[in-house]
Amino acid sequence: MMKPGTIILYTAARFLVPLQLLFSVFLLLRGHNEPGGGFIAGLVAAGAFTLYLFTFGSAVTRDLMRVDPRNLIGIGLFIGMLSVFPAVFQGQAFLTAQWWPIMLPGGTEIKLSTPLIFDIGVYLTVVGATMTMIIALTEAEER
Amino acid sequence: MSFEVALPILIPLLTGALCVMFWRYNAIQRALSLVGSFALLATSIWLMISVYNDGHVVMYMGNWEAPFGITLVADMLSAIMVVLTGMMAVAIAIYSLSSASPSHERFGYYPLMHLLLAGVAGSFLTGDIFNLYVWFEVMLIASFALLILGGERAQMEGAVKYVTLNLLSSAIFLSAIGLLYGLVGTLNMADIAVKLGEAENAGLIDVIAVMFLIAFGIKAAAFPLFFWLPASYHTGPVAVSALFAGLLTKVGVYALFRVFTLIFNQNVDFTHEILLWMAGFTMLTGVLGAAAQFEFRRILSFHIVSQIGYMILGLALFTPLALIGGVFYIMHHIIVKTNLFLISGITHRLLGTYDLKKLGGIYKSRPFLSILFLIPALSLAGVPPLSGFFAKFIIIRAGVEADAWVITGIALLVGLLTLYSMIKIWAEVFWKKLPKGQDDTALVEGKTSASTVVLYIPVVLLAVCTLFIGLNGQPIYEFAEYSAAQLLNPQGYIDAVLGGAQ
Numbered sequence: 001m002m003k004p005g006t007i008i009l010y011t012a013a014r015f016l017v018p019l020q021l022l023f024s025v026f027l028l029l030r031g032h033n034e035p036g037g038g039f040i041a042g043l044v045a046a047g048a049f050t051l052y053l054f055t056f057g058s059a060v061t062r063d064l065m066r067v068d069p070r071n072l073i074g075i076g077l078f079i080g081m082l083s084v085f086p087a088v089f090q091g092q093a094f095l096t097a098q099w100w101p102i103m104l105p106g107g108t109e110i111k112l113s114t115p116l117i118f119d120i121g122v123y124l125t126v127v128g129a130t131m132t133m134i135i136a137l138t139e140a141e142e143r
Numbered sequence: 144m145s146f147e148v149a150l151p152i153l154i155p156l157l158t159g160a161l162c163v164m165f166w167r168y169n170a171i172q173r174a175l176s177l178v179g180s181f182a183l184l185a186t187s188i189w190l191m192i193s194v195y196n197d198g199h200v201v202m203y204m205g206n207w208e209a210p211f212g213i214t215l216v217a218d219m220l221s222a223i224m225v226v227l228t229g230m231m232a233v234a235i236a237i238y239s240l241s242s243a244s245p246s247h248e249r250f251g252y253y254p255l256m257h258l259l260l261a262g263v264a265g266s267f268l269t270g271d272i273f274n275l276y277v278w279f280e281v282m283l284i285a286s287f288a289l290l291i292l293g294g295e296r297a298q299m300e301g302a303v304k305y306v307t308l309n310l311l312s313s314a315i316f317l318s319a320i321g322l323l324y325g326l327v328g329t330l331n332m333a334d335i336a337v338k339l340g341e342a343e344n345a346g347l348i349d350v351i352a353v354m355f356l357i358a359f360g361i362k363a364a365a366f367p368l369f370f371w372l373p374a375s376y377h378t379g380p381v382a383v384s385a386l387f388a389g390l391l392t393k394v395g396v397y398a399l400f401r402v403f404t405l406i407f408n409q410n411v412d413f414t415h416e417i418l419l420w421m422a423g424f425t426m427l428t429g430v431l432g433a434a435a436q437f438e439f440r441r442i443l444s445f446h447i448v449s450q451i452g453y454m455i456l457g458l459a460l461f462t463p464l465a466l467i468g469g470v471f472y473i474m475h476h477i478i479v480k481t482n483l484f485l486i487s488g489i490t491h492r493l494l495g496t497y498d499l500k501k502l503g504g505i506y507k508s509r510p511f512l513s514i515l516f517l518i519p520a521l522s523l524a525g526v527p528p529l530s531g532f533f534a535k536f537i538i539i540r541a542g543v544e545a546d547a548w549v550i551t552g553i554a555l556l557v558g559l560l561t562l563y564s565m566i567k568i569w570a571e572v573f574w575k576k577l578p579k580g581q582d583d584t585a586l587v588e589g590k591t592s593a594s595t596v597v598l599y600i601p602v603v604l605l606a607v608c609t610l611f612i613g614l615n616g617q618p619i620y621e622f623a624e625y626s627a628a629q630l631l632n633p634q635g636y637i638d639a640v641l642g643g644a645q
Binding site for chain 1: 159
């Protein structure tokens with residue numbers, strides 16, 4: 001078992017982890033036309049989980065993540081691949097971006113699109129791959 | 144829309160992603176891998192049919208038209224290579240059902256294999272030089288991980304050489320792309336070909352051409368930087384070495400064929416003269432290296448090097464007949480070489496070693512396997528009427544017609560030495576008595592179990608392909624002829640990619 005963190009780390013982590021996870025989602029969603037996107041957002045989320053891991057240990061982090069990070073890699077890759085195909089049903093070439101704008105009450109427009117699906121796939125793959133590596137290293141040390 | 148040109152890349156990627164999702168369940172992974180490989184073969188044949196009918200099949204990914212977006216292009220050479228990739232995928236997927244160990248399967252054997260196939264198919268189909276680099280890297284990463292599955296000392300040692308030289312090659316490749324982009328301002332290969340025709344700086348073009356030559360030469364394991372191949376290929380799991388032996392170096396050869404027919408065809412006297420000498424030394428060093436070896440898979444690895452020389456020779460002579468010979472040689476070689484590696488895996492299953500000195504006596508108890516070995520082995524050496532005879536015959540005839548006597552002599556000599564190597568394997572592994580002290584229970588008593596029968600299926604299928612090419616070579620020759628005609632007339636490729644945009 002890892003040595004428990006100091007009181008400062010312990011207190012800070014409980015505030016920082018949810019904030020950082022929220023920020024990663026923000027980065028993910030704004031990424032198409034502005035700085036951000038799936039890869040960097042995935043790294044930020046993995047950073048949040050890693051902070052949690054250093055503070056509370058790998059077993060608790062696995063509980064927090066609910067899903068095994070190795071499964072996240074596969075799911076992410078699969079979602080990323082899904083973004084290739086919608087264009088086919090419009091008779092266009094693979095990977096052609098498809099946009100599905102939705103008007104919300106109050107005049108806000110949300111644009112759903114295949115680049116977003118792709119970014120979500122990248123996000124999950126990056127979180128999964130990074131956490132698989134870090135958890136494996138931590139557990140090798142704990143053993 | 145011509146979806147068949149993108150599907151050979153997407154199917155392995157999708158199969159790989161699904162295999163990662165089910166990484167806990169080996170049975171599902173195996174089934175997925177099998178289905179994915181057959182789907183790859185089916186789409187590749189679909190692609191071949193469209194190319195045969197239309198000449199070129201083009202798709203602009205994401206609807207970004209050439210020369211701005213990434214274009215996927217298939218001409219006859221690409222289609223042939225993709226069909227061969229599909230055949231190898233099926234053979235290896237079947238073989239892996241029995242040969243892959245459960246721990247390898249849990250550590251990503253199938254996902255990596257399909258990622259590798261996606262990289263190979265991507266390299267064959269892309270029409271963008273930077274995209275080609277990306278697919279090379281995809282392939283390199285997947286192959287590196289596959290090579291060290293198991294993590295033994297010899298594997299690490301081989302993998303270090305493999306990775307170092309391949310990274311060096313990638314770095315040269317990338318710098319060459321940078322220089323080329325600086326010169327013509329485009330990455331689309333067809334567009335580069337057009338712009339280079341108008342460029343004036345002939346000296347710089349030659350320099351870039353030689354950089355591409357070195358980069359692809361390393362990937363193809365051509366002289367002088369070939370030694371990563373015999374140092375690494377025999378260390379991995381046997382199905383993996385068979386896949387590498389069949390496909391990986393041929394991607395380098397394909398890239399040479401593509402770049403030195405489409406892009407760098409201005410100064411043939413200079414570039415193809417270098418290719419010619421490279422081909423000669425590659426053939427000779429490979430076959431001489433093999434003569435000194437006594438490890439089954441190492442001998443075969445050295446022969447890959449020497450055979451690469453024949454393919455490059457086809458390109459270097461740069462006559463219609465020579466190009467036909469080169470393409471024919473690639474087709475014959477991929478099938479035969481993969482098959483020989485698969486057979487070495489079966490003998491390993493029977494006697495537990497790859498060392499020629501410790502093997503023996505297989506003909507006595509397994510005559511069928513011995514015949515199966517003789518077919519690809521004699522084909523590799525060029526004995527008629529097997530596929531290798533026609534492949535060598537076309538190339539040597541092209542050499543004679545081009546009055547390239549020295550290189551033709553080398554090619555003939557290397558053929559003879561190849562026969563010597565194959566006879567050596569035959570005598571040591573199959574003919575001589577089993578050395579005393581070797582455990583032969585699996586060989587003598589063991590009935591052929593169901594899992595061993597699975598190993599035989601791809602070997603028999605590939606042997607049948609070899610016989611088919613040998614006994615009924617005309618249709619195969621016509622495919623090669625078609626592709627050579629396209630390679631010598633790059634305008635068709637350029638028109639297909641750029642359409643009316645130029």
